[in-house]
Amino acid sequence: MVEKIDDKYYQFSREFQEAYDKALEVCPYFAYGYKEKSVAYLKSGDFVSWKSLMDKAIYYNKKDNLGYRGWCRYQFFKDYKGAIEDFEELEKLVDDIGYSVNGDYHLQIAKAICYSALGEKQRAVAIINRQLSQKDYPPGWFDYYQLGVTYFELKEYTNAMKAFQKQSEIHPLAENLYYISKIYKVQNNSEDSEKNRKQAIALYKEGKYMKDGYTHHFNKVYLAEMEQDGTDHEKTFGR
Numbered sequence: 061m062v063e064k065i066d067d068k069y070y071q072f073s074r075e076f077q078e079a080y081d082k083a084l085e086v087c088p089y090f091a092y093g094y095k096e097k098s099v100a101y102l103k104s105g106d107f108v109s110w111k112s113l114m115d116k117a118i119y120y121n122k123k124d125n126l127g128y129r130g131w132c133r134y135q136f137f138k139d140y141k142g143a144i145e146d147f148e149e150l151e152k153l154v155d156d157i158g159y160s161v162n163g164d165y166h167l168q169i170a171k172a173i174c175y176s177a178l179g180e181k182q183r184a185v186a187i188i189n190r191q192l193s194q195k196d197y198p199p200g201w202f203d204y205y206q207l208g209v210t211y212f213e214l215k216e217y218t219n220a221m222k223a224f225q226k227q228s229e230i231h232p233l234a235e236n237l238y239y240i241s242k243i244y245k246v247q248n249n250s251e252d253s254e255k256n257r258k259q260a261i262a263l264y265k266e267g268k269y270m271k272d273g274y275t276h277h278f279n280k281v282y283l284a285e286m287e288q289d290g291t292d293h294e295k296t297f298g299r
Contacts, residue, residue: 091121095128102132103274126150127167131160135275140174147171162272166191169203173278176210184210201231202270202277208239209279217243234264235281241289261286 077100080093087093098113114132117125130146133139147167150157157167165173168191176184188207192199208223221243227236241256263269264286270277 089120091117091119091125094120095125102136107137122149123153126153127158128161131167131170134170134174135160138177140177144171144174147174164202164272164277165200166197166203169200169206172210173206176206176213177278181210181214185214199226199230202227202233204230205233205236205239205270206279208236212239212243217246232263232268234260234269234283234286235279236260237263238281238286238289257286257289 077097080097084090084093084097094113094117098110098117101107101110101113110132114125114129118129126146127150130143130150133146134143147157147170150167159166160170169188172184172187172191175181175187185207188203188210191197192203192207204223204227208220208227211217211220211223221240224236224240224243227233237256237260241253241260244250244253244256261283264283269283270280
């Protein structure tokens, strides 16, 4: 029945919602139905209705839904404390809390980002490093970048550079090169700083930057910021 509903009706349609309403009348503890109904509310900005439905989904099935709610609390609401609560509650139930719904992050990395956003940078570094050290764990698209930025904020520039270099090997990003340029700038190496800044801009214009269909990545850097740094560079070092 679930596949027929999802295949037959558009997620935002009245028919889609009514089909799940009928399913829930038959089976009021059908957690998947509450979750599927909630998505349209999330995407349309009715966050109160979304949370009400997701809370019901979690009431009936914590294991399958805590990670999703936690990710949404992080991604859409910047509810970092709430997201951490969901992730840590899920850790009590399963060995591996899994990945974000869009596949960008393992939820342990998402938890680390939440701690970083709350100012607990050292704790964030420890969580990311612990996840990266897990046997058979394939680093995500942005894991080393987030690690590098956190080290940079802690002024641990050697560790930051190592993380950014690993990121370049796995998934080259304009933001990553930009932060490398910032490290060189701190070290008063104006030549390498400017070189990497220009390369970052080139990568950005090629479309090789952090992007998401719904929100903005944590530690996202924009083209205007990279270009503005060029003006600041001229003021500082001259040409």
